[in-house]
Amino acid sequence: MKKLVKKLLALGLAGATICGVLASCSPGADTSSSDSGSGAAQASQDAGGAQGGDGAQTAEKKKVVLWHLWTGAEAGYVDEAVAAYNAQSDLYEVEAVSTPDSQKIMVAIQAGTGPDITDDFTNNIGSYASKGIMMPLDDKIAEVGADLSDFVPSTLEACRYEGKLYALPVGMNLMALFYNKDLLAEAGYTEPPKTMEELYQMAVDTTKVNDDGTIDVLGFPDFPSVYYMDNFAAALGGGWYDENGKPASPDNEGNLMALQYAVKYREQFGVDNVAKFGSAGKYLDPTDPFLAGKETFRVDGNWLGQNIKELFKVDVNYGCTFLPYPEGREDLAGRGIASSSMYYIPSNAKEPDGAFDFLLYIAGPEGTMIQSVSRGGFPSLLSQFDSEEFKKSYDSDVFTALAESPNLFALPNVPQSTEYATICNEEVELALNLKQTPEQALQNIYERGSALFE
Amino acid sequence: MAQKKPPVRGKKRNSHTAAGILFALPWIIGFLAFSLYPIVMSVYYSLTDFNMFQAPKFVGLENYTALFQDEKFYKSLWNTMYMTVLGTPLSLLVGLLMALLLNQKVRGMPFFRTLFYLPSVVPLVASSMLWLWILNPQYGLLNQMLQKLGLYQPNWLTDPDFTKPALLIMGVWGVGGIMIIFLAALQDVPRSLYEAAEIDGAGTLKKFVHITLPGISPVIFFQLIMGVINNFQYFTQAYLMIGSSTGGGLNVVSGGAENSLLFYALYLYQNAFNLFKMGKASAMAWILFLIVALVTFVIFKTQDRWVSYGDD
Known part of the structure; x- marks a missing residue:
């Protein structure tokens, strides 16, 4: 009897391995990311709340959840852009959370608990779009008649997969x-x-x-x-x-x-x-x-x-x-x-209209200026090449020449x-x-x- | 005269059963929803092509056959076996030696026990970050000591021959948990047995081999099983070390220097969350389950030869 109990115990322990491995591997349980991530997220949430100024969310505005990969000073720039958007939007209130772990974002999106809008880099678009993670934007863009002609063509091209646009660039990476x-x-x-x-x-x-x-x-x-x-x-x-x-x-x-x-x-x-x-x-x-x-x-x-x-x-x-x-x-x-940072809307976003409204803002002249260009980022909008803020940024002459180089190319978006x-x-x-x-x-x-x- | 127990009437017995089930219901629901359902689903997913975002596509045993043809699968198995076969006995040995030292009657023993146990209460992430500094090949404490001794200073973080030994050293630092259990077991060995052995003229070594070891063998057995299972799931320290050795902060899918830190759990994680191959990851989880079950079974089979429960 005692041996039988011991054997059952052993099999139980072995069985626990399956759950243990999946639990220890899941980003939520991964102490490296969850500890630091949640801490940073909380800090950012606090900062966002403070910088947002209003603190409490206005009742009639719909909430749009943004998770972004930035931390530290860069997270502060995102918070500033979000605060500026919230101040001018009558319909939506964006809540920004620093989540510097793309796996955590992926798993949350899959579980239906992810954000309404998030960011990443254009080299992942082929992989994400082919798996149905990203929402195609062409219909929404046509609906509101958004003009995309100001985007640097190669950055916009890097946001396409099989002819469809899945994201908008916010700053070029050269x-x-x-x-x-x-x-x-x-x-x-x-x-x-x-x-x-x-x-x-x-x-x-x-x-x-x-x-x-x-x-x-x-x-x-x-x-x-x-x-x-x-x-x-x-x-x-x-x-x-x-x-x-x-x-x-x-x-x-x-x-x-x-x-x-x-x-x-x-x-x-x-x-x-x-x-x-x-x-x-x-x-x-x-x-x-x-x-x-x-x-x-x-x-x-x-x-x-x-x-x-x-x-x-x-x-x-x-x-x-x-x-x-x-x-x-x-x-x-x-x-x-040439690659870019980009924002995209997950295919299962709960507030896609609000997310799209914010996407147009953050990828537009005001949003990119606050988050990226005035902070040394390289513009993804042609109209910002001549801006004073960009000209003041470090090494802008070299990178402008590079951006204008006919030899610059984007990597293909493949799954x-x-x-x-x-x-x-x-x-x-x-x-x-x-x-x-x-x-x-x-x-x-x-x-x-x-x-x-x- | 023996008294007859009054029979429990059917209605009352039913209400007892219902109350029992009611009290157990939260656990039953939790078990069904959060344990049994995911386990059953993982069997199904292991037979599908599933990326978490699109509907699973049934592919039969394709994930399993693909794994058996995957070089990195075998590499991850080898790395994991290395940590299990070397890391488990090493931790047990060091834990036991420390417990033996801390079982002596010396002044200030509570202080020493606290001191040696302290590293194991440090969170794994914090201790890993600390060790990344100690193991830093150019400025690290360990290599500076080796330099002073005129010994070779390995590149602990990026030389594939030294990355796993570095993790073994890190593991030894955190054996406080093992040590404390051994210490409790050592104090449970009856003093009378030592006294009887001393009267018979037994020396320290003989007492250790013939009294201490058999006395604590059930605890060694327990720690062995737990150590093997833990090492089969080795993840966090390797994950952090890879992040550091690839330049830090850059999002790279890597198994460390020449995949020398690609442990089974890490490769499973990469398949699931970096490459979105949840079907392959589920298949890996089930293969790991079978391996751990088999190893546990083999260890149990050997216990009759070396584990003494005293009352048998």
């Missing part, structure tokens, strides 16, 4: 090469590199190594590692997709060149040393090596200058220019990926984008750790990617 002028000057350089060959030589010349071989100053733009490959491959004429939105050929010269140079730098200074340097600091944090003056080159977005000067207030003597092109290929200057990006990261990582050659990595990406797209 990537450029940032460089530490002092570190370059120490090595005798007065101008930033134009070609990849020049960049590599400068990277080697400015790298400083400690006695034990570890790296004190990283010359190559290897941090954060996730930014390097996609953007340099694009700048050098490559990219992970071909013109049909399918995996790029393994012979793609731009991809091969970008990977070969990263591997070459690691071979020269030691894989372990470069990896140690990379994992010692955290992106946009006081330990960030570029902010600490310990990184010569950095591939980053139009938000970096604002972060350096306004948020972290560090004294880094930096410059900003286009990413380099291969020697003799001036025609590729200004080649890069497999997340999985394909994971495959690319995994194979590139093996090459960077010298576990396979760059050629093998690109071949594997092509084979695994092709199988995925089939």
